[in-house]
Amino acid sequence: NPKWYTNHNYHLTDVKGLNIKYTLFTEVSNTIIGLEVKNEHIYSNVLGLAMEMKKNDPFDSNGFFTKEKGRTNASIYVNQVLTLNRIDISAGLNGNLNSDYGLYWHGGTDVTYHISKGFKTWISLNRSLRLPTFTDLYYTAATHKGNQNIHPETALNIENGWSYKSDKLNLNATFWFRNGRNIIDWVKNPDSLKWESQNLTMVNATGI
Numbered sequence: 453n454p455k456w457y458t459n460h461n462y463h464l465t466d467v468k469g470l471n472i473k474y475t476l477f478t479e480v481s482n483t484i485i486g487l488e489v490k491n492e493h494i495y496s497n498v499l500g501l502a503m504e505m506k507k508n509d510p511f512d513s514n515g516f517f518t519k520e521k522g523r524t525n526a527s528i529y530v531n532q533v534l535t536l537n538r539i540d541i542s543a544g545l546n547g548n549l550n551s552d553y554g555l556y557w558h559g560g561t562d563v564t565y566h567i568s569k570g571f572k573t574w575i576s577l578n579r580s581l582r583l584p585t586f587t588d589l590y591y592t593a594a595t596h597k598g599n600q601n602i603h604p605e606t607a608l609n610i611e612n613g614w615s616y617k618s619d620k621l622n623l624n625a626t627f628w629f630r631n632g633r634n635i636i637d638w639v640k641n642p643d644s645l646k647w648e649s650q651n652l653t654m655v656n657a658t659g660i
Contacts, residue, residue: 462515464495484531493522499590499598521586524551529559540564548581553604556581560609570617578609588636588649596638599649607632630657 469490476483494500495507500521509515531544545559560578567573582605590598613626634651641648 459497460515461498462496462509462512462517463499464509464511464517465492466494467492480536481532481534483533484529486529486531487527488529489524489526491522491524493520494586495520496586496590498592499586501590519590521590525549525583538566540566550583550604553583556604556606558606571615573614574612576609576611580607580609581605582607582636584636584649591649595646597646597648602636602649602651603634605632605634605636605651607635625660627660628658630655632656 467490469488471486471488473484473486495517496519497515497517498519500519503518503520507517507520509517525548527546527548529544529546531542534541541561541563543559543561545557548556548558550556558579558581560576562574562576562578564572564574584602584604588598588602589600592598608631609628610630611626611628613624615625616623632652632655634653635655636649637652638647639650639652640646
C-alpha cells in the first residue's frame with residue numbers, strides 16, 4: 453500500500469423512498485402525475501459531518517464510523533404523451549425539493565414526426581439536474597479534497613435526430629448541444645497537491 457494509506461474506508465448507506473403515480477389513458481394521450489419522496493443517509497469514517505460518538509460497523513469488527521449525513525428529496529412530476537396523426541409529443545415538468553438545496557424546476561419536451569414508413573425525425577429540449585454526491589461534498593484523502601460549498605449542476609440539452617429503418621437497412625443521425633452550468637468536476641490547480649471538487653461556471657458541448 454502507498455505510505456499515505458492508513459486505514460480502510462467504511463460506509464453504511466440507507467435509502468428509503470415512496471413513489472405514488474397516477475396514469476390517465478385516453479384514445480390519443482396519456483397523462484402521468486406522480487409524487488416521489490426519498491431519504492438517503494450515510495454512516496462513514498470519511499464522508500459526512502463529525503459525530504459526537506463513534507459508531508461500530510455492524511458488518512466488520514475492525515470498522516467504525518465517525519461521520520454521518522442525511523438528506524431528503526421530494527419531487528412532484530407531470531408527464532403528458534400525445535399522438536396526433538404523424539406527430540408524437542411528450543412533455544414533462546418536475547419540481548424537485550431537497551432539504552439541503554431547496555427547490556429546483558426541470559423538465560422537457562420531445563416531438564417526433566413520422567415522415568413516411570420507417571423514416572422519422574425528432575427534436576427534444578430538456579433541462580436536467582444533478583445533485584452533488586456525498587463523495588463530491590466530503591471525500592478527503594491525501595490526493596483529494598471534497599467541497600461542501602458546491603451547488604447542484606444543471607444543463608440545457610437540445611437534440612435533433614433522423615432515422616430510417618427497413619428490413620435490411622437501419623440508418624441514424626443525431627445532432628446535440630449541451631449547455632451545462634455549475635458542472636461538478638474534480639479539479640487540480642497548478643499550485644495544489646490535491647484534486648478538489650468544484651463547480652465549473654459553464655461547459656458547452658456539441659456533437660454529431
